[in-house]
Amino acid sequence: MRPSLLDPLFAPLTSLAGIGAKVATLIERVLPLDLGGREARVGDLLFVLPNSVIDRRSRPGIAGSAEGQIVTLDLRIDRHQPPPRGNRSAPYRIFAHDDTGEIALTFFHAHAAYLEKQLPEGADVVVSGRMEWFNGRPSMVHPDHMALAEEAENLPLVEPVYPLTAGLSPKVLRRAIGQSLERLPAMPEWLDPAFMRKHGFALFGEALARLHNPESPLDASPENAAWRRLAYDEFLAGQVSLALVRARVRRLSGRPLTGDGSIVARLRAALPYSLTGSQEAALAEILADLAESDRMLRLLQGDVGSGKTVVALLAMARAVEAGGQAALMAPTEILARQHLATIAPLAERAGLRTAILTGREKGRERSDTLAGLADGSIDIVVGTHALFQEAVAFQNLAFAVVDEQHRFGVHQRLAMTAKGDAPDMLVMTATPIPRTLVLTAFGDMDVSKLTEKPAGRQPVRTVTLPMERLPELVGRIRDAVSEGQKIYWICPLVEESEEAKLMSAQERYDALKPVFGDRLGLVHGRMKGTDKDAAMRAFKEGETRVLVATTVIEVGVDVPDATIMVIEHAERFGLAQLHQLRGRVGRGSKPSSCVLLYKEPLSETATRRLSVMRETEDGFVIAEEDLKLRGEGELLGTRQSGTPGFQVARIEFHADLLEAARDDARLILSRDPDLQSERGEALRLLLYLFGRDEAVRLLRAG
Known part of the structure; x- marks a missing residue:
């Protein structure tokens, strides 16, 4: 169904002169996108943009x-x-x-x-x-x-410099890009003429030609109008496709979920504390959405420890009151069990039946859970990706909560949606996402924020310490253990690698064993699930007092009486990750501290990161700083997991265009929901160019 105009760009790379299978594989490595298993095409080369120029x-x-x-x-x-x-x-x-x-x-x-x-x-x-x-x-x-x-x-007096990989010569890549430009057909314009004049935008083909054949170094700068034009095109393709997904999801219109309030009231009575102002506000927004007949799609952002799980539980209770079932999906098994530990005792006191479903439940236990979901006797299920599997059928899934959304792509979100009759959806994240990124990854969502820490939470004192002072630190930790405190000790890698002389968790464990003996525990990603659980349980119950771990404990692990967090080689972690790790302490009533151990010499970025950590505990400030320091692709973890890894746009230069693209997309679709007009037809080409084929399929599926 793709317009034949685009055929030259959808031909394989090997159709270009001088590009065999071997060179095509090398070129795939420098493409700015995740091909997701398909072979590279001629059109992909258009967006391999120069990262600098040589001025001759x-x-x-x-x-x-x-x-x-x-x-x-x-x-x-x-x-x-x-x-x-x-x-x-x-x-x-x-x-x-x-x-x-x-x-x-x-x-x-x-x-x-x-x-x-x-x-x-x-x-x-x-x-x-x-x-x-x-x-x-x-x-x-x-x-x-x-x-x-x-x-x-x-x-060439001004020569573009492209990203390269071993074995790929600049000449070969330049020639291939030149051929792809020659194959670019004349495109109808999909941008509004007045908007183009206002921003000084050239035509799509002209903008690409200017970037690949610069006449001055300015021509190849992300701040130049040519690059901005293409960034806007990419944003627009993204926003139109998010808006189409949303329209489709809304069209599977939900149903009002209202209840008599009895279960919610019992749950509130079971809580050992009262909700904070921002928890009450977020819950009110969610319950108002649930009462509408449109489907809810809401993002609940809250810093580590701001109490998102409880808000989600109260919302799930409303769905159960309305005669439905609710599911909470987490990215890892540790996190799923953690949520269950928070939810189950409260739910039980309110008369709700809960269950867990991960890859580990087998045999009788698993079949009982599947039966309970199918006959409706289980009200709330917590689980991992296992909830998506074919075998899982719900009697009436009315509400789905997805935790740490950035680990799941839009497709998985839609797969979860398919499990019920268009269930309402709440997405939670403890990674505070700057506004610009909320638009790119979740242009299709309303946002609620939890801005307060629950009552009694202590601020965490953060200090930085060079590795040379390690013996002194170990002495202090020994004193803390004798006073009955609990300590996390985080290491970056599981085993020592040749390139990086870093202490692995196993080695640090071995080094600390003579000092702490039986009071020392170990958790890392290569351990069996049961061993991890056993190590976490021993730490939680106080059998061990110092837990050496890799970042598996980054998200959601809850040991309220842990008071000290040591992060070794802190210079190797991103800001968001340091912030997540620090959030594991300061959860009880005792004063807590976080020690960032670093190895000299520090890069400029690492120095800035460590000082931001010392200056603030505000997750949103940290997220904005993180965005400045490392660009958008890294911020939400990997590029592949449905996160906004852009081919052309650079958030740090082009964020101002994002709001315009979102408003433009909304306006276009309100006037022409099926993209049938002349501009709509041109926009379909844009969606194909930027790989948003699934959005075009949604149009056809209508």
Whole structure:
């Protein structure tokens, strides 16, 4: 169903001249997108944009050229000096001059016949490359470009530099990108003419041509109008496809979920504390959404320990009051069990039946749970991806809660949706997401925020310490253990790798064992689930007092009386992750602290990260800083998990265009929901260009 106009761009890379299967595989490595298992296409090359340029416009003459400078010289060739016979290691030299002095052009393992043809004696030539000076004598080793003076207008004076991978030469990649540009058909315009004039945007094809064939370094800058035009196109494709998904999801219109309030009241009575103001506000927004006949799609953002699970539980109780079932899905088994531990005792006191379903439940236990979901006797189920599987059928799934959404893609969200009759959906995250990213990843959601910490939570004192002071730290931890405190000790890797001389969790455990003996525990990703649970239980119950762990404990692990968090090699963690880890302490009534152990020398970014951690505990401030420090692709973990990894757009430069794209998408679809108009047809091409084929399929499925 794809318009035939786009066929040249959807041909495989191997259809380009000079690109065989081997080179195509190398090119796939530099493409700015996750191919998701399909083969690379000609059109993918359009968006491999230059990360810098080489400026060859400087022509200072031989004498005026500085060491290491890239220059273009107008020379006359004087003589060739081949290496002596039999000595292949000596270079081939060509001597040339201009008005200011003399230079040697130097070639190793050269082909004499080729050089005699390219640079004949007595000819006027133009060469470009990096200048080197030996003992006051200028030389240029293997010039990048050489041409006879009369053919010199073909020399690229401003040359784009593309990302490369081992084995892929810049020439081959440039030639392939050039061919893909030649195949780009003339496209109808999908942007509003007045908007284009306001922003100084060129046509789509012209903008691409300017970026790939820059006439000045500014042409290849992300802040230039050409790049901004393409970033806007990408945002618009994303926002139109999110809006289509949302319209589709809404069209599976929900049903009002209202109850008599009895179960919610029993739950509130069972809570050992009262809700904070922002918990009450978020719950009110969620219950108001549930009462509407439109489906709810809401994002609940709350910092670590702000009490999201309780809000979700009260909302699930409302769904049960209305005669439905509710499901809570978490990204890991540890986290799913953690949620169950919070929810089950409260739910039981309110007369609700709960169950868990992960990859670990087997046999009788599993079949009982599946039967209970199918006959409706289980009200609330907590689980991992296992809840998506074919075998899982609900009697009446009315409400689904997804925790740590960024670990699940939009597709999984839709798969969960398919399990019920268009269940309402609440997505929770403890990673505070800056507004710009909420728009890109969740343009299709309303947002509630929990901004207060529950009563009695203590601030966490954060200190930074160089590795040299480790013995002193171990002494302090020993004192803390004798006072009955509990300590997390986080290490970055499981085992020592050759490249990075880091302490692994296993090695740190071995090093601390003589000091702490039986009071020391260990948890890391390679352990069996049962062993992990046993280690966590021993720590929770106080059998062990110091838990050495990798980042498996990053999200959701709840040991209220843990008071000290040591993070080793803190300089290797991102801000969001440091913040998540720190949130594991300070959950009880005792004062807590977080020690960031670092190894000198620190990079500028690492220094900034550690100082942000010392200055603030506000997750939203930290998220905005994180975005500035490392760009959007990293912020939500990996690029592949349905996160907004962009091909062209760079959030740090183009965030201002995002709101405009969202408003534009809403306006277009309110006027032309099936994209049937002339502009709508053009927008369909845009969706295909940026790989949003599923959105076009939704249009057809209607």
